[in-house]
Amino acid sequence: MRGDRVDWARAQAEQFMSTLGRRWAHVQAVAARAASIRLEGADGELLVAAAYLHDIGYAPELAATGFHPLDGARHLRSLGEEDLARLVAHHTNARHEAGLRGIENYEDEFPFGGTLLDDALTFCDLSTSPDGQIVTIEERVAEIVERYGPDHVVARTVLAGMPGFERGRERVRRHCAEAGVSL
Numbered sequence: 001m002r003g004d005r006v007d008w009a010r011a012q013a014e015q016f017m018s019t020l021g022r023r024w025a026h027v028q029a030v031a032a033r034a035a036s037i038r039l040e041g042a043d044g045e046l047l048v049a050a051a052y053l054h055d056i057g058y059a060p061e062l063a064a065t066g067f068h069p070l071d072g073a074r075h076l077r078s079l080g081e082e083d084l085a086r087l088v089a090h091h092t093n094a095r096h097e098a099g100l101r102g103i104e105n106y107e108d109e110f111p112f113g114g115t116l117l118d119d120a121l122t123f124c125d126l127s128t129s130p131d132g133q134i135v136t137i138e139e140r141v142a143e144i145v146e147r148y149g150p151d152h153v154v155a156r157t158v159l160a161g162m163p164g165f166e167r168g169r170e171r172v173r174r175h176c177a178e179a180g181v182s183l
Contacts, residue, residue, distance in 0.1 A: 009049035009084070016059035022130045027055050029132030033124040037172065038181050043117060050087040050121050057088070067101060069094035073110055086110050091121050093161030100153045116175060119168030126158075126165055137165050 010031070017024045034051035038044060056062060057072030064071050073089035076082075089095075089110035098106035112118070126137045135143075141162060145155040158165075176183050 005045050006048045006052070009052040013052040013056060016056050016062060020058060023055055023058055025132040026128055026130050027052060029128045029134075030054065030124045033128055033134070034120065036181070036183065037120055037124070037176060038179060039116070039120065039175075046083060046087070047117055047120050047124075050084055050091075050117070051124050053084055054088050054091045054121060054125060065103075067094075067098065067103065070098065070103065070106070070110075086113060087117060087121055090118055092125050093122070093157050093164065096160055097153060097157035100157060116171060119171045120175075122165060123169050123172045127169075137162075137169055141165070 013024075013027055013031075017027055031048055031051040034048045035044075037047065039047050053072060053076060055068060055072065056075060057068030057070065062071050062075045064074070069089050069091060073085040076085040076088055089106075090112050095106055095112055123137070126140045127135060129135045129140065129143065141158045144158050148155045150156075150159075173183060
């Protein structure tokens with residue numbers, strides 16, 4: 001109907017994010033990182049599409065609540081993209097941040113899957129700097145804490161998420177090793 005899902009996601013991301021400077025560089029690099037994981041079939045396509053769209057909620061015309069995972073997920077749901085909406089809604093410990101922000105019923109609106117796709121999207125996001133460089137999760141979390149300040153809700157969210165991020169990284173690494181892919 002609309003052609004290749006990754007091409008569609010790339011076009012959506014470009015339409016809404018190409019004017020956002022570093023954010024656009026980050027998104028493109030996260031998508032390239034996702035493609036390097038090489039999940040098979042529809043999961044691989046879904047991961048790369050989600051990587052292109054994970055920060056779409058930062059687009060000024062979509063930023064209804066100011067919480068980008070929620071704004072992006074709602075936009076994707078409005079387009080009939082439920083699986084993408086759920087991944088975007090939960091990247092990088094967003095469900096925890098939603099709680100800290102006082103957003104009620106977040107997981108009722110967007111149930112968390114806890115799948116390899118969830119871990120892979122978060123891994124790709126947190127192993128890519130704001131400028132699109134490959135970094136460690138530890139470096140990226142330190143950069144986020146420094147940029148926002150340690151008491152900011154975003155910094156508290158990523159610090160609280162470290163154990164899960166580390167488990168997810170290992171899950172992604174195991175998958176890649178089994179698939180003969182080096183990260």
